[in-house]
Amino acid sequence: MTVQLVHSATRTTRDSHGLRYVPIVAFGLDLVLVTFSVFVAILGRESVSLPGAGSQLDVSATLEVAGPLLMLGWVATLLLMGSYRPQVFGAGLDEYKRVINGSLVAAAAVAVGCYLTEFDLARGFFVLCFVVGVPVLVAGRFLLRRSLQRARRRGTLQHRVLIAGTEGHVDEIASVLNRETWLGYRVIGALTPSNTTRDATASGVPLVGHSRSLAEVAIEADVDVVFLAGGAFDSSADMRRLAWDLEHEDIQVVIAPSVTDVAAERVSIRPVGGMPLIHLEKPRSREAVRRMKRTFDVVGSLALILAFSPVFALAAWKVWRNDGGPVLFRQSRVGRDGNSFSCLKFRTMVTNAEELLAKLHAAAGYEGGLFKMEDDPRVTKPGQWLRRFSVDELPQLFNVLRGDMSLVGPRPPLAHEVAQYDDDVARRLRVRPGMTGLWQVSGRSDLSWSEAIRLDLYYVDNWSMVQDLTILFRTFSAVFSSRGAY
Incomplete structure (x- = not known):
């Protein structure tokens, strides 16, 4: 091996x-x-x-x-x-x-x-x-x-990485490194503290030995970086010996604590008695519902309503002209603290779209979570244009003005989606849902359900005004590129 x-x-x-x-x-x-x-x-x-x-x-x-x-x-x-x-x-x-x-x-x-x-x-x-x-x-x-x-x-200019630790920690670190390909870490193998006859971890990372032979395997494999995850060593003395063994090798040693999806602003390192203690601030979900964010939402939504008023008029005319049906589509969504509200959108589907939904669920093998499909037959011709540039979501500016939503936040879920939430996922209801969010600027409908939830929880726990402004800025790029929009 x-x-x-x-x-x-x-x-x-x-x-x-x-x-x-x-x-x-x-x-x-x-x-x-x-x-x-x-x-x-x-x-x-x-x-x-x-x-x-x-x-x-x-x-x-x-x-x-x-x-x-x-x-x-x-x-x-x-x-x-x-x-x-x-x-x-x-x-x-x-x-x-x-x-x-x-x-x-x-x-x-x-x-x-x-x-x-x-x-x-x-x-x-x-x-x-x-x-x-x-x-x-x-x-x-x-x-x-x-x-x-x-x-x-594109797969070039990457560091070869060896991860040491318990299998669960190895898979957790490997999933982050494989997801964030722009970091340039290519996981080529893992070492666990216990002997095993299996060839790979549960997520498919090749197992190449146990941590007591870490320095030897790292040198033989010509790796660039050794990641030390949780459970890599029994004592700090073993870690010091690893550093000594790799002292004259061109190999970096990186300690990867079991702290993922936490913004850098919430983490501080303070050496005490020779130990680098990691201090983790409390989640910031309460900060995301205070007066400063609400003031920003009111001022921002008013400004955007005025700026996009010609687009409102054009979109309403296109929807009405197509089939003479209602211009707006109102759907019950779940907001902050589980309270329901009527979410506004320009109608992009045929008038009997809800009646056709059950057949589409059966055809697509829907089992739960967010349901989206490319080339949805229910979408009208003007609806394709509205969705491509997210114009259909502009009426939600009035939801923001009313206080049901925020400019930035998690996606507003449906009631049946909320019914499937566990305690962890329910944390996304601690803040107002948003017109845009990390899920949208990171791929929109191309994201899996689990990845969208992960991004929403990251936003809730690590909220900051700077992050909101960054997401709004990135939203324009995501919308005009039409990536993941259908």
């Missing part, structure tokens, strides 16, 4: 080794962007007039002396601040923080250096250089990250 794993790893060695060039590419990109910012500052210097800046400064001297020194010093500061460490690329805010902090340190160093050496640096040049440079560097890193994530989704 181990031999097969080694052979598989050998076939993918060249792919993962391409990751070592990512910091080099980032360094070259930053150098180009810093050079661009310096030249923009030099060219724009004469058009910027700052009090006390002086008008007779020699711009050519700035180009010949301050320009090259600033470029090299800026990039060197980014290097010293850890902006090119392999661990910062691909995910998280640490990469952007290091770029911004490094740029601020470089700016402070230039200002202090000019003061101490009495170098007469043009203030307009100095201000323009960093005002232009910092956003340009951040944008460059953003584009580099998007390119890296696209490559990882």
Whole structure:
């Protein structure tokens, strides 16, 4: 079994080794962007007039002396601040923080250096250089990250991962890594603390041994990362020995605690007595129903109703013209705390759609949860257009204004769906349902029922105003791409 794993790893060695060039590419990109910012500052210097800046400064001297020194010093500061460490690329805010902090340190160093050496640096040049440079560097890193994530989704530039822990924890970590392909972690095997004759875990992760041989197997398999899940070791001494055994190997050791679907804002690490204690804040479902969010919903819904009033008129005319039936479709949905309300939508189906539903359930083998089908025969011709761009959901802005719904939140469920909820899933009823949410910007109808529930529960437990604004921004992209809309 181990031999097969080694052979598989050998076939993918060249792919993962391409990751070592990512910091080099980032360094070259930053150098180009810093050079661009310096030249923009030099060219724009004469058009910027700052009090006390002086008008007779020699711009050519700035180009010949301050320009090259600033470029090299800026990039060197980014290097010293850890902006090119392999661990910062691909995910998280640490990469952007290091770029911004490094740029601020470089700016402070230039200002202090000019003061101490009495170098007469043009203030307009100095201000323009960093005002232009910092956003340009951040944008460059953003584009580099998007390119890296696209490559990882295609199966390239990935880390080979070995997971150690109990079988349940291994499957939990593996499911997250396999789901979030943009992270670039390819799980090639797992080790459990107990001996077993089976070849794989319940989710299909190959079993290659037990954790006492972890260092040996990791080296033989030429993995890039070892994930330590719950139950990997009996004591901290075993973990220290693993670190010693891998001290001279190019293998990262990552401790993966049993904390998933928790936003970074709710997690803090505080070392106490040599132990890195993970502090987990309480879920934020109560924050999601307070006055600030409600005020945002009222103001936002009013603004959107006014902005989309021509679309309202066009959609209503199209629906009425098609068959002369009702323009609006009212359906009972379950809202916050299990209270029912009448959810408004532009009608997109034939008038006897509910009568045909039972036949479609039987034909599709429906067993419960959210029922959606592509090419639903009940959908009218104007309904196809309304659904494609989610125009049919615009009347829900009046539900938001009335307080039944929110602009952002879990999908409003039907009563028979709620009847199937267990205690965990029922948590999604602690907040107002939303017109859009994580489920919509993450695939909409292409998502499975379990994945949609997972995203809704994540939203309820990790609510923040910034997350709401981000979801609203991503909604426009999801709607105009029509991904998962039917």
